[in-house]
Amino acid sequence: MANSKNAVKISKKHLLGIQDLSISDVKTILSESKNFIALNKSKNKKIDILRGKTQINLFFEPSTRTQSSFELAGKRLGADVMSMNITNSAIKKGETLIDTAMTLNAMHPDIIVVRHQDSGASNLLSQKVNCAVLNAGDGRREHPTQALLDALTIMEKKNKIEGLKIAICGDILHSRVARSNIYLLNMLGADINIVAPSNLMPKDLEKFGVNTFTNMKEGVKDCDIVMMLRLQNERMTSSFLSSNREYYEYYGLTPDKLEKAKSDAIIMHPGPMNRGIEIDTKLADDINKSVIKEQVELGVAVRMACLKLFCE
């Protein structure tokens, strides 16, 4: 059960990115997460291993699922959870990230969960506070808990990750989910294909040990997993694409493109989805292929595991 007798340790104080973790850290988190899946399905979902601990969710960027997932995870473990949406408070008064961090630090939290629009924000924060910092997404850099929940979902569905062929498709340039998944799935032995139009493909990505494709049918060919990413229009400062219509035609996941993948391929998406832009709406809801809901469900378990392990 959740309270394993032999306490396992993580090598890092903070969870800032997958790139900082060792493979044993990752395995520890994933196996701890599995313990919480059952708990989350049971009638009494609350335990008290984090009783007396204070968790602050510091969200500088709007978020629905990640924030509620972390909030629920903390509450189910018995922590006192405080969620702060900073988008419209202190920052507008001119306070810097470091000052906000120092203020919160003075309240003696045990864990701070942070999301920020700037890459590296969680690293900066972690240098200034005494407690553990969990990165819930920083700019385009990393979103470690999303990658961990994706890995857990794949393991639940395919019983393994090593040797699987995984396509990650869409707006890679602006995606922290893509970066974290590349690090994690690579570490766990998957073969990764990245599919994106050249304008949304980060430079030198091949050096991260992935295969890159601008043709989606080629990129998803024979894949076990097709992971779609959201087109992040809000991060685009100038024209990257001609139109959503054309994007859908070439990079949207449609039955004819999915046909190139393995017949038992599953579809993933970190959400929120742009239906009809990066994914066909029927495919998104196809319970035989799409595991998008499971991703959300397992997200709570992964975040419980992370809170527990990094709070210790």
Added chain:
Amino acid sequence: MMKKQYFLNAKIIDPKNSIDEIGGLIIGENGKIEAIGKKVNQNNIPSREKYIDLKEKFIFPGLVDMRVFVGEPGYEYKENFRTLSNAALAGGVTSVVTMPNTSPVIDNVSMVDFLKRRGRDKSKINIFPTASLTKGLEGTNMNEFGLLNKKGIIGYTDGTQTIQNTRLMSRIMRSAFDLDALVIQHAEDNELSKDGQVNDGIIATKLGLQGIPDYAEKIIIERDLTLLEDFNCRYHIAQISSEKSVEIIKNRKEIVKFTTGVSINNLSLNQNDIGDFRTFLKLSPPLRTEEDRLSLIKGINQNLIDVIVSDHKPEDEESKRLTFSQAATGASGIETLLPLALELFHNGSIKLNKIIECMTSNPAKILKIDKGSLSVGSDADLCIVDIYKPWVVKKEKMISKSKNTCIEDKKLQGKVISTFINGVELFKC
């Protein structure tokens, strides 16, 4: 009147006069150099005179740093003329070219008067101010090069900004030709570098930061050198950072006349040094790849790059203690310019003579100023350097008002022992 000063047994390097020998130097009572070279030795100075035996330490001409930001007026809390002078002297720099990116901008005759007064009253080093190429650095209306020339402005640049409008650039060149004005361009295409934080490449991808591609620099250089074929004014590229730029310079060197600078930062560091979001290494132009760095060194050795600058840009801590994309750009570096450049000598990248040439006679020639040499009769602006002395860069020991060094904890070899201006020793280690 000061007393005559005699220095003997020094290794003297003076690229302008092709001096690279062990000898002596005499500073006259008027603060000018009276004699220099191997002919100055113990046998031919008056026996009653006191002399200093430098024991084969080096004498270089006082360095001329072509790219320095000072906070006056408007940003005195970052650096003022007094703190800049002290930092410069500690680095053997005796003349600086100041950038016009102040508040208000140096773009009119009365601002130049103010600057000269402040410089005269507060500065110990020689200040050679530039004015902006365009009014208010806005990139739309060209400045009064003629009137400003008469006030003693030695060059024109928008500093951290680039003239984006090609038609305006062509007209600036025409006007600069007529008025013999030196145009100094910061080469960066605004649209291509928009929101950019670091070199576009693996580090940008890894850190999740917007990249600045090398062709953003190349495209402006190419454009300007094309215009220069028709409007041949005095033109200097402030700093280059990439192999692509070195190549284009090599290709055009035979066709048009121009000069080029490089920052010591781009010569000594690469993008990997940024590590885990070290905002003190957020620079413009950005640090690029190791291949780019090596090509810049090659560029110096092949006489394609003429000048090495500190790109001294003091920023207070508050401007740097932010996320990478919010943090200010630039590093404080005037006092480490020479020691960091000496690293390139110690590791065999560039000959000592060449390094000194790029920081003394070459900039002086481009600027048409009578500095950067140890010619007999010229002002005795010089530094005495122990080029082998080891030390470690520590920001708390920095003299500049802003401590934003990009080489914190770096082990260097070579330190300035003393610096003279007009024959007066103004710094002593």
